Amino acid sequence: MKCKTNPEPQLAHLNKAFLESDAGREVRILSEFLAPETTLDNQDIRNTIVFFGSARMLSTAEIRKRRKTYADDPQMLAKLDRLSTVSRYYDEAHELSRRLGKWANERREGYAICTGGGPGIMEAGNRGACDVGTPSIGFNIKLPFEQHPNPYISPELNMQFRYFFIRKFWFLFRARALVVFPGGFGTFDEMFETFTLIQTHKLYQTIPVVLYGPEYWNKLINWKLLVDSGMIDANDLKLFRLSDSVENAYEYITGELEKASKKGGKTGIHEAFASLR
Numbered sequence: 001m002k003c004k005t006n007p008e009p010q011l012a013h014l015n016k017a018f019l020e021s022d023a024g025r026e027v028r029i030l031s032e033f034l035a036p037e038t039t040l041d042n043q044d045i046r047n048t049i050v051f052f053g054s055a056r057m058l059s060t061a062e063i064r065k066r067r068k069t070y071a072d073d074p075q076m077l078a079k080l081d082r083l084s085t086v087s088r089y090y091d092e093a094h095e096l097s098r099r100l101g102k103w104a105n106e107r108r109e110g111y112a113i114c115t116g117g118g119p120g121i122m123e124a125g126n127r128g129a130c131d132v133g134t135p136s137i138g139f140n141i142k143l144p145f146e147q148h149p150n151p152y153i154s155p156e157l158n159m160q161f162r163y164f165f166i167r168k169f170w171f172l173f174r175a176r177a178l179v180v181f182p183g184g185f186g187t188f189d190e191m192f193e194t195f196t197l198i199q200t201h202k203l204y205q206t207i208p209v210v211l212y213g214p215e216y217w218n219k220l221i222n223w224k225l226l227v228d229s230g231m232i233d234a235n236d237l238k239l240f241r242l243s244d245s246v247e248n249a250y251e252y253i254t255g256e257l258e259k260a261s262k263k264g265g266k267t268g269i270h271e272a273f274a275s276l277r
């Protein structure tokens with residue numbers, strides 16, 4: 001029997017079927033762990049200011065626009081009414097990011113604004129950075145709904161993850177400050193993991209964390225109950241600062257970062273291995 005002509009043999013690391021299989025999981029995980037380092041190093045990104053918040057948030061201008069588009073759709077109008085109660089947070093995230101971006105440009109310390117790369121507050125954060133020419137990182141996640149890259153991410157800093165846990169690692173790996181805007185389950189997950197890492201000293205230093213919108217956060221979380229019941233210590237409430245204005249959040253974050261810089265705070269990838277012990 002004559003053998004058939006063999007096709008060109010395939011290298012294992014180019015074998016898509018293998019890489020997508022259960023057997024290739026470790027390779028996928030390692031790739032997502034290592035590739036962002038190369039990308040950030042190539043763009044000289046040593047420090048990030050991270051924005052968390054809802055992917056569903058719309059700007060006040062966008063809500064006005066959609067109300068006209070869906071004027072004959074009562075269900076959509078009802079949804080827009082609900083979103084209009086929090087739309088100011090998109091606008092203020094946009095402005096805060098723009099101001100922090102201008103500050104970062106003047107520092108020349110390898111800063112970038114970093115978000116999860118999707119719509120809503122993430123878009124607002126990337127948009128503010130884009131407005132002033134600050135590097136704008138998008139750590140996207142592959143999801144069956146809701147998540148798609150927004151147009152304000154720097155093209156060379158537009159990355160996508162398959163695994164949430166590696167994405168969250170990279171959110172914090174070079175983070176020097178964090179702003180948490182109102183959001184849902186995903187925002188809570190990211191916020192409380194950050195608190196846990198700071199509380200347990202898994203981060204090399206206490207980074208400034210702003211919870212933006214006290215009206216939202218204080219209704220949502222009974223901080224006093226957590227303390228009174230002994231679930232957290234009173235000092236744990238110092239892990240973050242509540243803020244309800246762009247000016248207040250900007251002054252606090254930049255003030256803390258400038259103080260850390262004067263003290264010789266660690267920056268850069270080589271030192272950052274100590275940032276998540």
